[in-house]
Amino acid sequence: MKSLRLLPSALLASLSAASPAQIVLDASSGKAAPTRTEDIGVGHFSEWSRATKKQFLVDWQAGKQSEWVFVMGNEAGDLDSMTSALTWAYHLEHSTQNTSNPSKAIALLQTQTDALDLRPENKLALKNSKMTSGHDDLLTMDELPEDPETLAMKLRGIVLVDHASPLRKWERAKILSxxxxxxxxxxxPDASPRVFEKVASCTSLVARQMFDEFYALPEEYHLPHELLELILSAISIDSGGLEQATQTDIDTAKRVFERSQWADKDLYEQMEAVDEVLSDAKKDLDDLSVRDLLRRDWKGDLVDTPSPRTPTVSLGFASIPYSLDEQIEKTGFGELFHWFAVHAAWTASINTDIDICLTKYKIRDENGKKKKIREIVLTVRDDVRIDKVQADALFKAVKRALESDKSLGLKKWHRVDELAPRQMVWEHQSGAGRKIIRPIVEDAVRKWDMKQGKVIE
Known part of the structure; x- marks a missing residue:
């Protein structure tokens, strides 16, 4: 049993249940809506984040977008991605504030504000960092005052963290790092810094670079302990409390740890304890609806095809830690058709042509040992960019690509006969997740000739 006694009282206190949100009646819709009862964040980190967000919106209103750098992670918005973005934005601004070329930098979380709390570990880590409840001190995609494709060309540039290439909507922006x-x-290739390294947490790479530059400055800037402990939290949960850490993760954690409020603790014991608390929070998803599970860990973008008629299609991937059967039970009717209805409503709202849901769960075998099972749910729509004929053929192409990959060992789902056209479900035990499945699907789309309805060899 891992001990929690090493955790600071603030972290343990944050585990207590929050008081229920006050509910009022929204006169415009007749529906209940939560009131804005957030607590304003305290401490330098929260104050900086809130002031930075305000200044960006003021500057946007004044047409000064070209003065700003956006630091953005991936659209799944996990703790690593969020922390990396916040860390580098803070460093960019503070490390250049006394120079002739100061930077205005802000972290952009590429998710919706109301989706941030779908990751309980993020909510807990932000609360422990004394950030504003309701996330008013964070900039999210639904708060951008301008379409990303237009805004991208006006910015000074963008920095990608925990993300190897920008989403299509940001491709016209200058990539600085x-x-x-x-x-x-x-x-x-000309971005600088440009850091790619196999580590447990991208936050380790960002924090390492931050400290390298920090110690080279003629004068140190203030590093708030809330940011340092957020960095350690991200490294901890990604490395299993440093048990699966690389040497880079460990070395970086040591540098951060010695300046944090936890400096008088044992590094490994503290990181293990933090990992346990955050990992327990991460698993607390039972109250999430099917729609929330679909959007909680979703990544997607436009993918090019060889077809002049339909040069791009929208492809999305959701990762869900529940079996499809368990998700079906969460629907109002508890029926297969209702899960696909909820799924269809979600994919329609984000204009997705092809959606892949990747589930994972555990069962006990005949010997009582736990084994991991994964599922792949494939659907193709015909009401966004492609018509029915194209959708039928594209579904076949992606289905064939997945079934042809023998390393996956796909088996048909036990209720496959109940599925509608352009719906398919497999189960497998290969351990392949999004990093393996996504390239297979993207390659099938890129090679598929929309006009001829066939795969280009």
Whole structure:
């Protein structure tokens, strides 16, 4: 049993249940809506974040977008991505504030404000960092005052963290720097810093660079302990309390740890305890609806095809830690048709042509041992960019690509005979998640000739 006694009282206190949101009747819709009862964040980090957001919106109103750098992670918005963006934005601004070329930098979380709390570990970590409840001190996608495709061309530039290449909507922006711990996609070769390294947490790469530059400054700027402990939280949950850490993760954690409020603790014991608390929070998803599970960990973008008629399609991937059967039970009717109805409403709202849901769960085998099972749910719509004929053929192409990959070992789902056209569900035990499945699907789309209805060899 891992001990929680090493955690500071603030972290333990944050685990207590929050008081229920006050509910009022929204006169415009007749529906109940939560009131705005957030607590304003305290401490330098929250004050900086709130002031930065306000200044960006003021500058946008004044047409000064070109003065700003957006630091953005991936659209799944996990703790690593969010922390990396906040850390580098804070560093960019503070490290240049006494120079002749100061930076205005802000972290953009590429998710909706109301989706931030769909990751309980994020909510807990932000609360422990004394940020404003309701996330009014964070900039999210639904708060951008201008369409990203237009805004991208006006910005000073963007920095990618935990993300190897920008989403299509940001591709016209100048990429200033990249930090990622995945595969280098050769994006923006002239970006600087441009850091790709296999580590447990991208936050380790960002924090390492921050400290390298921080100690080289003629005068140190203030590093708030709330930011330092947020950094340690991200590294901890991604590395299993440093048990699965690389040497880079460990070395960076040590540098951050010695300046944090936890400095008088044992590094490994403290990181293990933090990981336990955050990991427990991460699993607390039972109250989420099917729609919330679909959008909680979703990544997607436009993918090019060889067809002049339909040069791009929208492709999305959701990762859900529940079996499809468990999700069906969460629907109002508890029926298969209702899960696909909820799924269809969600994908329609985000204009997705092809959606892949990746589920994972555990069962006990005949010997009582737990084994991991994964499922792949494939659907293709015909009401966004492609018509029925194209959708039928594209569904077949993606289905064939997945079934042809023998390493996946796909087996048909036990209720496959009940599925509608352009719906398919498999189960497998290969361990392949989004990082494996996504390239297979994207490659099938890129090679598929929309006009001829066939795959280009």
């Amino acid at each position: 990249i930090f990622d711990h995945h595969v280098d996609k050769d994006t923006a």
